[in-house]
Amino acid sequence: MKSWQFNSFGDISNLKQVDIERPKSNQTDALVKISYASLNPADRYMVEGLYPGAGTLPFSVGRDGSGIVEEPAIDSEFKKGDRVVVLRSELGVKRDGTLAEFVKVPEESLALIPDNWSDQEAAAAALVHLTAWQGLVDVGQINSESTVLITGASGGVGIAALQQAKAFGAKVVALSRSSEKQKTLKELGADGVFDPTDPDLLKNVKAYLAGGRVDIVIENIAGPFLQKCIKLAGYKARIAIVGLLAGLHSEIEIAQLIFKRISIHGIHVGSYSPQETQEIWKKIVQCLDKTNAKPLIDHVYSFDQVQEAFAHLKEGAMGKILVGPMALS
DSSP states (O other), X not given: OEEEEESSSSSGGGOEEEEOOOOOOOSSEEEEXXXXXXXXXXXXXXXXXXXXXXXXXXXXXXOEEEEEEEEOOTTOSSOTTOEEEEOSSSBTTXXXXXXXXXXXXXXXXXXXXXXXXXXXXXXXTHHHHHHHHIIIIIITOOOTTOEEEESSTTXXXXXXXXXXXXXXXXXXXXXXXXXXXXXXXXXXXXXEEEOTTOTTHHHHHHXXXXXXXXXXXXXXXXXXXXXXXXXXXXXXXEEEEOOOTTOSOOOOOHHHHHHTTOEEEEOOGGGSOHHHHHHHHHHHHHHHHHHTOOOOEEEEEOGGGHHHHHHHHHHOOSSEEEEOOOOOO
């Protein structure tokens, strides 16, 4: 079967399409024929050697995907032909991932695709929506009175956080450099949209909030930008660090953390157990059903275009980048 693997850490060009032996189902794992795989920045970090805990080389990346059960596990609740979504698991981290024609998946990390969702929507949803949920619900304790700031709002987690926050009835302030993406964010329900590079950003956001501050920050940028988020945060605000697009290091004013009693939390969906993931996934689907929101897909590339897909992801997509279809043999 076809798979995308890398044999050494380094540039994303190290990821190559190869022919490998097709895996088999077993007592606990189903064999899934992948329909669509979704790319995440962490996949690139894995190839570059910047992500801890990588599997044994050669290794296949890919954490998200949708597909068809080809071979259920023994005594399985699934049957051959079931449409399934791959939830957060060790796939693409310690086990070969979804950028392959077939993948062996622990059945505890599979869920049936909702009837009103397409295979593409399912492939685009799991990791980003689980991440957004941890930031908004577990950390942010979101409710209908919350005001949420989302940095890097046009990315996968940003869009997911926007959709969930609006389903909770919260007010959302979204940041994006692109005027075209700002327009799309407004169409998706963002209440206020601003350019993070505007030198008057802090003044303009505070004016928009009538002198108020935000209760929750979904921070996809970090680096030097974290200090601006702290300045926009209100009393007892909660900042969820999701991404590091602006760098690994931040310089912040500690006094503001103390006097505003701001808390900063790292977001890592790998901390969820498979059982927790299943329960949260059900809540996410129910949440999105309130507003009939579906994952936003920027572009679908063919299986041969994985390098082009990663290049597009690095440039900045509006939503998710998918690879598929992959029924190659």
